[in-house]
Amino acid sequence: MNQFIGSRALPDLVYHRPGTMDDLLGLVKGIEGEYRVVAGCTDFIPAIRGGKWRFADGINVVDIRGVKALSGIREEKGEIVMGAATRLSDILVSPVIREKAPVLADAVSQMASPQVRNTATVGGNLCMASPAADTAPPLLVLDAKVAWRTADGEETTPLNKFFLGPGATVLPPRSVLTEIRFPAPGPDEAARRTRMGQRTAFVCSIISVAVWLRGGPEKIEAARIAMGAVAPTPILITAAESVLIGKKPNEATLAEAAKTAASNIAPIDDLRATADYRKSLAETLTRRLLAACVGDLA
Amino acid sequence: MKITVHYTINSKACDLEVDAGETLLEALRNRLKLTSVHRSCEEGECGACTVLLNGEPVNSCLMLAAAADGADILTTEGLMRGDQRHPIMDAFVDLHGMQCGFCTPGLLMTGYSLVRKANGGDLDEATIRQSIEGNLCRCTGYMNIVKAIQEAKRRKDAGDWW
Numbered sequence: 001m002n003q004f005i006g007s008r009a010l011p012d013l014v015y016h017r018p019g020t021m022d023d024l025l026g027l028v029k030g031i032e033g034e035y036r037v038v039a040g041c042t043d044f045i046p047a048i049r050g051g052k053w054r055f056a057d058g059i060n061v062v063d064i065r066g067v068k069a070l071s072g073i074r075e076e077k078g079e080i081v082m083g084a085a086t087r088l089s090d091i092l093v094s095p096v097i098r099e100k101a102p103v104l105a106d107a108v109s110q111m112a113s114p115q116v117r118n119t120a121t122v123g124g125n126l127c128m129a130s131p132a133a134d135t136a137p138p139l140l141v142l143d144a145k146v147a148w149r150t151a152d153g154e155e156t157t158p159l160n161k162f163f164l165g166p167g168a169t170v171l172p173p174r175s176v177l178t179e180i181r182f183p184a185p186g187p188d189e190a191a192r193r194t195r196m197g198q199r200t201a202f203v204c205s206i207i208s209v210a211v212w213l214r215g216g217p218e219k220i221e222a223a224r225i226a227m228g229a230v231a232p233t234p235i236l237i238t239a240a241e242s243v244l245i246g247k248k249p250n251e252a253t254l255a256e257a258a259k260t261a262a263s264n265i266a267p268i269d270d271l272r273a274t275a276d277y278r279k280s281l282a283e284t285l286t287r288r289l290l291a292a293c294v295g296d297l298a
Numbered sequence: 299m300k301i302t303v304h305y306t307i308n309s310k311a312c313d314l315e316v317d318a319g320e321t322l323l324e325a326l327r328n329r330l331k332l333t334s335v336h337r338s339c340e341e342g343e344c345g346a347c348t349v350l351l352n353g354e355p356v357n358s359c360l361m362l363a364a365a366a367d368g369a370d371i372l373t374t375e376g377l378m379r380g381d382q383r384h385p386i387m388d389a390f391v392d393l394h395g396m397q398c399g400f401c402t403p404g405l406l407m408t409g410y411s412l413v414r415k416a417n418g419g420d421l422d423e424a425t426i427r428q429s430i431e432g433n434l435c436r437c438t439g440y441m442n443i444v445k446a447i448q449e450a451k452r453r454k455d456a457g458d459w460w
């Protein structure tokens with residue numbers, strides 16, 4: 001094949017596209033040599049092109065999008081269930097998500113570009129385990145669980161326990177992430193998110209924040225705050241919960257919770273922003289989001 | 299590894315042998331000589347390689363040719379009717395929606411997909427700008443691109459469209 005001048009060609013690939021879950025799991029179990037399970041390839045292709053991942057001896061690529069059961073969004077026994085290979089653009093237009101979890105649609109609407117969203121998947125975003133993964137903060141505050149399968153069985157873990165570090169998750173070798181599920185929020189719950197980037201569109205987040213509250217104008221019964229791009233992984237910040245729970249959500253309480261949340265992160269200086277700026281944003285954005293949620297509950 | 303894929307490209311069925319490590323962009327440009335599909339960043343950042351896959355804009359540089367097996371693909375070549383330019387192309391010409399032209403095929407595909415699906419009255423500027431967020435243009439400053447897409451919608455509403 002004549003490559004383009006200056007093009008960084010992909011290495012030798014062996015491409016697999018199993019059509020059923022059993023074929024997929026069997027294939028992954030028996031595969032020899034390097035392999036990657038891929039979905040949209042929007043992280044995979046740039047990673048090998050850019051040299052972040054190198055496969056000198058070639059690589060097996062197992063495309064999971066031939067398995068229909070891995071895509072789609074449904075409501076089931078009070079839970080919202082998304083297949084791991086559900087595309088970001090499908091989340092955006094899903095009536096279930098728009099009605100029950102608009103906070104997730106809101107986050108997805110600011111991710112990447114329309115073109116990337118038409119192929120990128122939610123499972124790929126989580127498995128890539130970027131500290132800035134934009135689906136993570138809303139899913140963390142929605143109390144999401146993730147499920148994976150191997151040829152030998154199935155396991156589920158809270159998303160909060162899924163990330164280990166940049167690019168690292170608890171997924172065991174030869175497993176495939178299958179589902180992301182979270183309880184369908186009720187009328188006494190509110191969730192909001194925001195992100196800060198150099199532009200509004202098509203940038204990696206400097207910081208992203210999501211908050212969730214249950215209760216009413218007189219008392220907060222439960223609270224969750226999550227952030228992206230402020231730690232080696234997207235994180236749930238539990239320290240601020242006790243500041244909120246059982247309290248009347250007045251300005252002072254919300255301000256104290258925001259301050260506690262910001263003092264429990266350890267962001268870094270990088271190309272996009274300084275640690276100090278991130279801390280300052282963490283406090284301000286959390287306070288604003290909490291106030292907005294209280295408004296939603298009223 | 300060689301793989302035989304089947305595409306419908308610009309309404310024509312086509313069987314093609316591709317390398318497993320080949321992107322859709324490479325297959326379209328190198329094998330099928332569909333050179334309207336421009337290559338630039340090859341990492342999803344610029345949109346110059348945008349094609350419609352089953353009616354939706356995607357970056358052909360971020361997709362394996364093998365993974366597009368079975369797809370219906372539309373490139374700018376497919377917008378032409380013989381020698382006749384598509385009304386959205388005319389709108390770009392008439393309203394100066396391009397300067398160097400490098401970004402133009404990608405913007406035409408994104409714009410075409412937006413206009414084709416749009417109902418109701420004029421497209422507002424915010425909607426157009428959001429839908430072209432994935433297409434970079436280093437020349438025009440986008441003003442005339444937005445106007446050209448708006449004009450394309452008007453031409454569609456006036457019955458000038460395919």
Ligand SMILES: Cc1cc2nc3c(=O)[nH]c(=O)nc-3n(C[C@H](O)[C@H](O)[C@H](O)COP(=O)(O)OP(=O)(O)OC[C@H]3O[C@@H](n4cnc5c(N)ncnc54)[C@H](O)[C@@H]3O)c2cc1C
Nearest residue numbers: 039040041042043044112120121124125127133134177342
């Ligand atoms: C131009 C551009 C802009 C972007 N902007 C954003 C942004 O704003 N916010 C953001 O968060 N991300 C962004 N991304 C990153 C990327 O698009 C997302 O992370 C996307 O959701 C990845 O999904 P995918 O299906 O393409 O993953 P793939 O590339 O297919 O896979 C990514 C990784 O996850 C693994 N994997 C995927 N699915 C599974 C599974 N089911 N089981 C086990 N392992 C699996 C793969 O092995 C691989 O390591 C951007 C990417 C590009 C190219």
Ligand code: FES
Nearest residue numbers: 338340342345359
């Ligand atoms: S070449 Fe595909 S997005 Fe730039």
Ligand code: FES
Nearest residue numbers: 397398435436437
């Ligand atoms: S016209 Fe030159 S890049 Fe858009």
